Amino acid sequence: MLTFDEALSRLLDSAQAVSEVRALPTLAAAGRVLARAQAATVDAPPLDNAAMDGYALAVADVPQLASCLPVSQRIVAGSVGTRLQPGTAARIFTGAPIPAGADAVVMQELCQHGADSVMINHLPRVGDHIRRAGSDIAAGSEILPAGQRLRPQDTALAASVGIAELPVFRRLRVAVLFTGDELRMPGEALPPGAIYNSNRFLLSALLDRLGCVVRDLGQVADDLAATRRALREAAHDNDLVLSSGGVSVGEEDHVKAAVELEGQLEMWKIAIKPGKPLAFGQITSLGREVPLIGLPGNPVSCLVTFLTLVRPLLLKMQGVREVIPPAYLLRADFDWLRPDARREFLRARSNIDGGVDLFPNQASGVLSSAVWADGLVDKPAQQVIHRGDRVRFLPFSALLN
Ligand code: AMP
Numbered sequence: 001m002l003t004f005d006e007a008l009s010r011l012l013d014s015a016q017a018v019s020e021v022r023a024l025p026t027l028a029a030a031g032r033v034l035a036r037a038q039a040a041t042v043d044a045p046p047l048d049n050a051a052m053d054g055y056a057l058a059v060a061d062v063p064q065l066a067s068c069l070p071v072s073q074r075i076v077a078g079s080v081g082t083r084l085q086p087g088t089a090a091r092i093f094t095g096a097p098i099p100a101g102a103d104a105v106v107m108q109e110l111c112q113h114g115a116d117s118v119m120i121n122h123l124p125r126v127g128d129h130i131r132r133a134g135s136d137i138a139a140g141s142e143i144l145p146a147g148q149r150l151r152p153q154d155t156a157l158a159a160s161v162g163i164a165e166l167p168v169f170r171r172l173r174v175a176v177l178f179t180g181d182e183l184r185m186p187g188e189a190l191p192p193g194a195i196y197n198s199n200r201f202l203l204s205a206l207l208d209r210l211g212c213v214v215r216d217l218g219q220v221a222d223d224l225a226a227t228r229r230a231l232r233e234a235a236h237d238n239d240l241v242l243s244s245g246g247v248s249v250g251e252e253d254h255v256k257a258a259v260e261l262e263g264q265l266e267m268w269k270i271a272i273k274p275g276k277p278l279a280f281g282q283i284t285s286l287g288r289e290v291p292l293i294g295l296p297g298n299p300v301s302c303l304v305t306f307l308t309l310v311r312p313l314l315l316k317m318q319g320v321r322e323v324i325p326p327a328y329l330l331r332a333d334f335d336w337l338r339p340d341a342r343r344e345f346l347r348a349r350s351n352i353d354g355g356v357d358l359f360p361n362q363a364s365g366v367l368s369s370a371v372w373a374d375g376l377v378d379k380p381a382q383q384v385i386h387r388g389d390r391v392r393f394l395p396f397s398a399l400l401n
C-alpha cells in the first residue's frame with residue numbers, strides 16, 4: 001500500500017505543466033492561471049489624494065480650534081488644483097489630488113462652511129486623511145506572482161496599475177468516461193440492478209469549476225473494443241483522461257485490459273479511506289503520453305480522491321504555484337474511537353462555535369454525507385479522535401474551486 005503522501009508526490013512528479021500562453025484582456029482573466037509575474041509600472045494611487053470629503057490645508061494655518069480660512073479653490077476627483085495660497089483652504093472631495101502646499105485634509109463634518117470661508121473645529125496633524133502616492137503599490141514592485149489563479153481582487157489590482165492584458169496559460173482539456181453496465185442517466189428507466197450515474201455529474205462539475213475544458217464521453221459499453229476506442233478518443237487532443245469505476249480488485253470490466261493495450265497502467269492501493277484503489281497510467285497509442293487516472297466508482301470515494309489527489313495534479317498541470325489546499329485546526333465535537341490503518345477523510349460540518357461535527361454514516365456509497373458536509377476532517381492513520389481534540393479540517397470552500 002502507498003501512503004497518501006507517496007501517492008500524491010508520485011502524481012505531482014508526473015505532472016507536465018501546460019506551456020502555451022495567451023494574452024487575455026484583464027477583464028476576462030479572472031479564474032485563469034497567470035503565466036508570468038506582473039509588476040507595476042506606475043504608483044497606485046498615482047498622486048497624493050484626499051481620503052475624505054473636506055478641506056485641504058496647511059496644518060500650520062490652524063494654530064487653534066475655530067480658525068477661519070478663506071476657501072481659495074475647489075478640487076473634485078478627476079481634476080487637479082493649483083498650489084494652495086498660504087493661509088487658505090481648498091474645498092476637496094474624496095479621490096481628488098492634494099494641492100501642493102497642503103499637508104492635511106480635515107473632514108467636512110469637523111468644519112463649518114461659510115459663504116467663501118470655512119471654520120475648522122479640529123486640530124489636524126500632518127498627513128491626516130491623505131492617501132499617499134504609491135501607498136498601495138509602488139512603481140516597479142511585483143504585484144502578482146506567476147502561477148497565481150487569478151481571483152477578482154487579483155485582476156482588479158492589475159487593472160489599478162493600468163495592466164490591460166494578462167498572460168495566462170491555456171485551459172486544460174480533460175476527458176471523462178464512466179464504466180459500469182449498471183449505470184443509467186436520470187430520465188431513463190431504472191431496471192432492477194441499475195443505478196443512476198451520479199459520478200458523471202460530480203466529475204464534470206468538479207472539472208468545470210477548476211477551469212478545465214471537459215470532454216465528456218459518457219458511459220462506455222462493457223466491451224474491450226469499445227473501451228479501447230473510447231480511450232483513444234479520450235486521449236486525442238486532451239491533457240488528461242479520467243475514468244470512473246472498474247478499479248477495484250476483481251473487477252470484471254475492461255478498463256484495465258484496455259489501458260494496458262493502449263499504454264500502461266499501475267494499480268495503486270492507497271492507504272486512504274474512502275478511496276483505496278486508484279489506477280494511474282498513460283495512453284501512448286496516439287504517439288504521445290496522455291496520463292490517465294482511474295477513480296473508484298463509489299461516489300464519495302470518487303469525490304474524495306478527486307479533491308485530495310486529482311485536484312492538486314490538475315492545478316500543477318495548469319501551472320498553479322500553490323497546489324495544496326489550506327487546512328484549519330478545529331475542535332472535534334465528536335468521538336471517533338475506531339483507529340484505522342488508513343488515513344481517513346471524514347465528511348464533516350463546521351459549526352458556529354468553532355467546532356466540527358461528523359455525519360453519522362461515513363460509508364463510501366453515501367453521497368448525502370457529502371451534501372450535508374461543508375468539508376473533510378483529515379484524520380491520520382492509526383489515530384482516534386476524542387471530543388475536544390483539534391483536528392485538521394479541509395473546507396469544501398477551498399477544495400471546490
Ligand atoms: P466500481 O469501482 O466499478 O467497483 O464501483 C463501485 C461502486 O460504485 C459500485 O456500487 C458501483 O455501482 C458504483 N458506481 C460505479 N460507477 C458509478 C457512477 N458513475 N455513479 C454512481 N455510482 C457508481
Ligand code: MG
Nearest residue numbers: 180245246297
Ligand atoms: Mg464497476
